[in-house]
Amino acid sequence: xxxxSAVVGIGQTKYSKRAKDQSIDGxxxxxxxxxxxxxxMTFADxxxxxxxxxxxxxxxxxxxELSLADALGxxxxxxxxxxxxxxxxxxxxITGATMVESGRYDKVLVVCYEKQSxxxxxxxxxxxxxxxxxxxxxxxxxxxxxISRSGAPEHxxxxxxxxxxxxxxxxxxxxLHLKDISIEKVKESPMLWDPLHFLESCPSSDGAAAVVIGSxxxxxxxxTTPAWIIAHAKRTEFGxxxxxxxxxxxxxxxxxxxxxxxxxxxxPLTQIDCAELYxxxxxxxxxxxxxxxxxxxxxxxxxxxxGATELTGSxxxxxxxxxxxxxxxxASGMIRCLxxxxxxxxxxxDYQVDGAxxxxxxxxxxxxxYFAMWIVSSDPDPVFS
Amino acid sequence: MTGxxxxxxxxxxxxxxxxxxxxxxxxxxxxxxxxxxxxxxCVNDLLARTGLxxxxxxxxxAGSCDYLSGMPFAFVANIDGVGAWPPVYESHVEMDGxxxxxxxxxxxxxxxIDTALVIGSGKSSPGRxxxxxxxxxxxxxxxxxxLDPVSMAGIQARALVDAGLATEADFAExxxxxxxxxxxxxxxxxANDTSVKDLLAEPYxxxxxxxHDLPPISDGAAAVILVAxxRAREIAERPxxxxxxxxxxxxxxxxxxxxxxxxxxALAAKHAGVANGPIDVAEVMVNYSPEEVVLRNAxxxxxGEGGxxxxxxxxxxxxxxxxxxxxVRFVEVAQRIFDGxxxxxxxxxxxxPCLQQNLVCVLEGxx
Numbered sequence: 001x002x003x004x005s006a007v008v009g010i011g012q013t014k015y016s017k018r019a020k021d022q023s024i025d026g027x028x029x030x031x032x033x034x035x036x037x038x039x040x041m042t043f044a045d046x047x048x049x050x051x052x053x054x055x056x057x058x059x060x061x062x063x064x065e066l067s068l069a070d071a072l073g074x075x076x077x078x079x080x081x082x083x084x085x086x087x088x089x090x091x092x093x094i095t096g097a098t099m100v101e102s103g104r105y106d107k108v109l110v111v112c113y114e115k116q117s118x119x120x121x122x123x124x125x126x127x128x129x130x131x132x133x134x135x136x137x138x139x140x141x142x143x144x145x146x147i148s149r150s151g152a153p154e155h156x157x158x159x160x161x162x163x164x165x166x167x168x169x170x171x172x173x174x175x176l177h178l179k180d181i182s183i184e185k186v187k188e189s190p191m192l193w194d195p196l197h198f199l200e201s202c203p204s205s206d207g208a209a210a211v212v213i214g215s216x217x218x219x220x221x222x223x224t225t226p227a228w229i230i231a232h233a234k235r236t237e238f239g240x241x242x243x244x245x246x247x248x249x250x251x252x253x254x255x256x257x258x259x260x261x262x263x264x265x266x267x268p269l270t271q272i273d274c275a276e277l278y279x280x281x282x283x284x285x286x287x288x289x290x291x292x293x294x295x296x297x298x299x300x301x302x303x304x305x306x307g308a309t310e311l312t313g314s315x316x317x318x319x320x321x322x323x324x325x326x327x328x329x330x331a332s333g334m335i336r337c338l339x340x341x342x343x344x345x346x347x348x349x350d351y352q353v354d355g356a357x358x359x360x361x362x363x364x365x366x367x368x369x370y371f372a373m374w375i376v377s378s379d380p381d382p383v384f385s
Numbered sequence: 386m387t388g389x390x391x392x393x394x395x396x397x398x399x400x401x402x403x404x405x406x407x408x409x410x411x412x413x414x415x416x417x418x419x420x421x422x423x424x425x426x427c428v429n430d431l432l433a434r435t436g437l438x439x440x441x442x443x444x445x446x447a448g449s450c451d452y453l454s455g456m457p458f459a460f461v462a463n464i465d466g467v468g469a470w471p472p473v474y475e476s477h478v479e480m481d482g483x484x485x486x487x488x489x490x491x492x493x494x495x496x497x498i499d500t501a502l503v504i505g506s507g508k509s510s511p512g513r514x515x516x517x518x519x520x521x522x523x524x525x526x527x528x529x530x531x532l533d534p535v536s537m538a539g540i541q542a543r544a545l546v547d548a549g550l551a552t553e554a555d556f557a558e559x560x561x562x563x564x565x566x567x568x569x570x571x572x573x574x575x576a577n578d579t580s581v582k583d584l585l586a587e588p589y590x591x592x593x594x595x596x597h598d599l600p601p602i603s604d605g606a607a608a609v610i611l612v613a614x615x616r617a618r619e620i621a622e623r624p625x626x627x628x629x630x631x632x633x634x635x636x637x638x639x640x641x642x643x644x645x646x647x648x649x650x651a652l653a654a655k656h657a658g659v660a661n662g663p664i665d666v667a668e669v670m671v672n673y674s675p676e677e678v679v680l681r682n683a684x685x686x687x688x689g690e691g692g693x694x695x696x697x698x699x700x701x702x703x704x705x706x707x708x709x710x711x712x713v714r715f716v717e718v719a720q721r722i723f724d725g726x727x728x729x730x731x732x733x734x735x736x737x738p739c740l741q742q743n744l745v746c747v748l749e750g751x752x
Contacts, residue, residue, distance in 0.1 A: 002495035023525060055457030056479065061528075062452040062520040063479060066737040069634045076652065079634050079742070080488065083451075083479040085458060091476055095488060102494035103399065124457040236464060236475040251472035258474075366461050369469075 004380060005100040006219035006226035007341040009039025009212035015175035015326035018117040019206035024059060025071035028113050031208035032072055035109065039212040040223040043073025046212070047105035052082040052092025052112040053330030054365075057128055059118040072111060086135075086278065086365030087234075088112065089209070089333025090372035093361070094232045096213045097374070106215040113208035114328035121204045121329065133193075136201055136281060138367060140193035142246040143283040147195065149247060152286060152301035154195065158186040160282040161200045161324060163310055168321025170311075170350035175205045175326040200282035200324075207328040209335045216380075227341035230358075230382060231262035232374040239367035246368060248291045255371035256292035263375045264384050268294045268360070269303075271384045272375070274316040274343050274353040275360040276336035280323045285309065288362065289317075292373075311351060319343065319351040333363025337374055344378040358382055402493050403617040403624030404748065406435045407716040407723075409607040412574035412704025415510040416604035420454065424466030424506050427608035431502070435610060435620050439468050442610065445475040446489050447504040448482035449708050452520060455512055463506060466606075474498075481505055482607060482712030483734030483744050489611050490630055499613045506606035507708035514602060514707075522738060523637055535599060537639065537738045538673035539591035544644040546593055551678045553593050557584040559674040560597045560702060567699025574704040575601050597702075598674040605706025607713045625719035625730075625748040629657030632734075632744035639739050650683035650733070653745040657731075660685055661747075664693040665727035668714035670735045672701045679740065684731060693731070697721070711735070715746065722750040 011034025013019070013027055022030070028051070036042055049072050056062050065074075065081040072079065080099075084091040089112045096110035126132015146152070165181040168174035181199070189198040219226035235255035238244070256268075265271045275294070279285045286300030294315070295303050303309060309317035318324070320339040323332050340361035342348040348356075362373045408430040410416075410423050424447070432439060445467055451459045460477050469475065478485050482505015489501040515533040522528045545551040558581050567576035579597075590596040610620075617624040633649035633656075635642055642648075654660070667686050671677040677695065686693045696702075698717040701710050711734025718730035729749045736742040 002497060055451050056520075057451060057457040059524070060520060061524045062517070063450065063736065065480070065634070066521050066741055067523040067527075067637050069637050069741070074634050075636050076633060076649070078632050080484060081479050082476065083460065084477050085461060095476070095491075098488075098491050098495065102491040104491060104494065127459075128455065128457045234474055234476060235472045236469050237472040238464060238469050239461060241470065249472075251469075254472045366458070369461075369464075 002101040003103055004216040004228065005097045005213050006228045007211050007376065008214040008219050008222040008226050009035040009041065010338045010341060011035030011038060011210040012173045013207045014173050015205045015207035015328060017175065017205065019115060024115050025068060027115060027206065027208040028068055028111050029071045031210040032109060032111050035210035035212050038224060041107065041212060045107055046073065046109045047107050048078040048099060049074045050080045050082060050092055050096045050108060050110045052088045052334065053114055054085065054088055055124050057119065057124045058121060059115050084365060084370050084372065086329060087333050087363040087370040087372040088365065089331050089335065090337050090361060090363035091234060093211060093334050093337040094234060094372055094374060097229045097232055100213050100215050106218050108213045109210065110213060111208060111210040112331040112334035114330040115206045116204045116328060117206050136193040136196055139281055140196055143195060143281065146247045146283060146287050150298045150301055156286060156301045156304055157195060157200050157282040158183045160279065160285045160304060161186045164318050164322045164324040167311055167319050167351055168325035171321050174321040175203050196281050202280040202323045202327040205326050205328040207326065207331055209331040209338055211338050225345045225378060227344045227376040228380040230375045230377050231259050233259040233262065234372045237369050239369045247287065249368050251369060252291040252364065252371045255373055259373050259375060266384060269315060271358060272360050273356040273358050274319060276320060276339045276362065277317055278323055278333060278336055278363040279318060280327060282324065285317055311353065316353045319348065319353055333372060336363055337361035341376050344376050400494050400496060400613050401626060402490055402611055402613045403626045404609050404715060404719040405612045405617050405621035405624050406431050406610045407719050409572055409713055409716050410605045411572045412603040412605045412706050414574060414602065416508060419462065420506050420508050421463050421466035423606035424463055424504055427504065427606050428466060428468060431608055431610055442500050442502040443474060443498040444489060444492050444501040445473055446477065446485040446501065448478045448480050448485040449506050450479055452517055453507050453509055453512060453707060467504065481708050481710065481734050481736055483715065486609065486712060486715060487630060487632060487744060490627060493611060493613045499616055501611040502608065503611060504606065504608045505709035505712035507706050508604040509602045509707050510604050534738060535591050538675065539594050540639065541644045541739045542593050542675035545675050545678055548645045550645055551675060554581055554585060555678060556598050556674040557581040559677045560584055563696055563699045563702040566697050567703035570698045570703060572704060573699050574603055576699060576703055594673065600672045600701045600705035603704050603706045605704065605709050607709040607716050609715060609719065621723065623723055623725060623750050625722040625750060627746060628749045629747040631656035632742065634742040637741060644739055645679065647679050647683040647740050647743060650680055650743040650745065653743050654684050657745040657747050659731055659745060659747055662729050664729055664731055666697060666718055666721050666730040667693045667695045668698060668700065668717040669695055669733045670701055670711050670714055671696060672705060674702060676740060680733065684733065711744065718748050722748055
C-alpha cells in the first residue's frame with residue numbers, strides 16, 4: 001500500500017528576467033536551502049534528491065544532475081532527473097511524492113529550475129530550429145478554435161492577463177510586477193500570435209523552486225503545517241494525429257478524471273478551494289477550466305467573466321500570479337504545485353485564499369499533450385460532500 | 386469536509402517486482418531511421434512475447450537524452466514508439482533507461498498498479514560524442530576546457546596504472562574477452578577474437594588507452610516489462626525478481642575523487658545487497674575497459690576461477706547505445722535468469738564523467 005506523503009518545506013528564489021549574480025548552482029541551492037529551512041532540516045537529513053527542468057538546451061548543460069550533485073548536497077545519495085516538457089515541474093513533484101509513497105525514502109528534496117537568460121527559449125521551444133514558431137505559435141490556432149467553439153468574447157483573455165498580474169503584485173517572488181496593468185494596456189500591447197497580445201503571454205524567467213516531501217511521520221513532526229498530497233495523476237498523448245482534439249485534449253480530460261477519482265472529489269468546482277493552473281497564455285485559464293472538468297464544455301469563460309477566478313472569488317485561479325507572471329519553464333509546474341501547497345498550509349502571505357483547505361496544482365507540456373496534477377489538503381483525510 | 390487524526394502508516398516490506406520480458410534492438414553504428422522506430426521495435430516485440438495488450442501496461446517510463454540528437458524535446462517524438470493513444474500514464478527521465486526502471490520500481494511499490502513498461506533509447510551517431518559529452522561537465526569550470534569522456538577515461542586509466550592496480554595488458558585482456566564474448570551476442574556491434582598481444586601492438590589513442598579500449602558509437606533501444614507479485618509468474622516461466630536496487634552519485638569534480646575506486650558503486654552495491662549471496666553473472670556498464678577494474682572491486686566481484694561471469698554479452702565495449710546501455714545490462718541478466726543459466730545476477734549502470742553516478746540491481750530467479 002502506498003504511504004501518505006506531504007509537502008513539509010517550500011523554497012523559492014525571486015523570479016527575474018536575468019539572475020545576474022547567480023550561477024545555476026546558486027539558484028538551485030538557494031531554493032533548496034529555503035525549503036530545507038522551512039522544513040527544519042539540513043541537506044544531511046535528506047534521503048534522496050529529484051531534479052526537474054525543461055530541455056537541457058535551454059542552458060546548454062547536458063544532464064545537469066551531474067554538475068549539480070555537489071550544490072544539492074547529493075554526494076553519496078541518489079539523485080534522479082525528470083524531463084516531461086512543460087509539465088516537468090509537476091511531474092518532478094509527483095516523482096518525489098512517489099518516492100516517499102513507495103516506502104523507500106522518508107525525506108525527498110525536489111528541486112526544479114530554469115535559467116532561461118542563459119539561452120534562447122523560443123529557439124529551444126521550437127525544437128532547436130531557427131525560424132520556429134515558439135510555444136505561442138503552436139497554441140494560438142487552438143485558442144482561436146476554442147473561441148470559435150465556445151463563442152467566448154475577446155475580453156476574456158485580457159481579463160485573465162490583468163487578474164494574474166494583479167495577483168502577482170501580492171507575491172514578492174513573482175517576476176512581473178506590472179503596477180499599472182489594465183485591460184486597456186493588454187489590448188493595446190502588440191499582437192504576437194493572434195489573438196494573443198504581448199501582455200497575454202508569459203515572460204521568460206530565471207529561477208528555482210524546491211519542496212521537501214516527507215512521509216507521514218516526518219509530516220507530523222514538521223515545524224509547520226504540512227500540505228498532504230491527497231492524489232496525483234499524469235497522462236500523455238500523441239502531439240499530432242488526425243482527429244485530435246487540441247482544444248480539449250483527451251489526456252487532460254483523463255488526467256483530471258483520474259485525479260478527482262483518487263482524491264474522492266465529485267464536484268471540483270465546489271470541493272476544491274483554489275487552483276494553480278498552468279496558464280502561459282491567458283486563454284488557457286478557461287480552456288483548462290473546461291479541459292479538466294471544472295466547468296462544462298463551452299462555459300469555462302463564463303466562470304472567468306464572472307470574476308469567480310479572482311483572488312476573492314469563489315474559485316480563485318492562480319492567486320500567486322501564475323505562469324503569466326513568472327515562467328522559469330522547468331520550474332513553472334513545480335511552482336503551481338508548491339503554491340497550491342502554500343494555500344492549504346496558510347503560508348501564501350498576501351495572496352492567501354481565505355480558508356483554503358483543498359488546492360489543485362497543475363501543469364501541461366509539449367503540444368498540450370503532457371499533463372501532471374496533484375491535489376493537496378490541510379487535512380490528511382479530507383471528506384468531500 | 387471533516388478533519389481526522391491521521392493514522393501512522395509504517396513502511397512495509399518492499400513488494401516483489403520482477404522483470405518478466407525483455408527486448409533490445411541490435412546495436413547499430415548508424416541507424417538511419419528515427420529513434421521512435423527503434424523503440425517501437427522493442428515495444429512490439431515485448432507485446433508479442435507476452436501476449437499482453439498495450440493497455441495492460443499501466444505505467445510507462447522512458448529514458449533518453451535530447452542532446453544526443455541535438456534537438457530539444459527530442460523525447461516527445463519517442464512517444465510515437467511508446468504508443469500513447471488512447472492517452473497513457475507515462476513519464477520520462479533524462480537519464481539512462483536503468484534509472485527509468487528505478488522510478489518504475491518505486492511506482493509499483495505503491496501497490497495500486499501492477500505492470501510497467503520501461504524503455505531506454507538513444508542515437509549517438511548523428512553527433513560527435515567527444516564534442517557533445519563535455520556539455521555534461523560543470524558549465525563554469527570544466528565545460529569551457531572541452532574535457533571529453535575519452536580524455537577523462539584516460540586520466541582514470543592512468544590513475545589505475547600509476548597506483549599499480551592495473552596494467553595496459555589488463556585493459557587489453559578485458560577488451561579481448563568482452564569482444565570474444567560478443568561473438569555469441571546477435572545484437573553486438575563489435576565482436577571479434579583478438580589476442581591481448583595483438584591489441585597491445587596497436588597505437589595509443591588517448592594514452593594509456595588504445596582505440597579498442599573505447600566503446601563503439603552506437604544507436605539502439607531496449608525495453609523491459611516489470612510486473613508485481615504473483616502476476617509475474619503468470620507471464621514469465623521464471624521471472625527475474627528485483628531483490629535490491631540502489632543508486633548513488635559522487636562529487637562532479639574528478640579532482641575531488643579517488644579515480645581508482647568507485648565509492649558510489651560500492652555504496653549502491655551495499656544497499657542493493659550484492660554480497661548477500663553468490664553472483665553467477667554480472668552485466669556491468671564498462672564503457673572504457675579500465676572501468677571494469679574499478680567496478681569489479683567496487684561491486685566485490687574479483688576476477689578469477691569460480692567467480693561471477695562478467696559481461697557475457699560483451700558489455701558496452703561491444704555495443705553502446707547511450708541511454709539504453711544501462712538498461713541493456715538488465716536485459717542481459719534477466720535473459721540469463723529466464724533461461725536458467727543464472728540464478729542470481731547483478732546489473733549495473735553508470736552516468737557521468739569517470740563513473741560519477743552508479744546504479745546497482747540484484748536480480749534473482751526462483752529455484
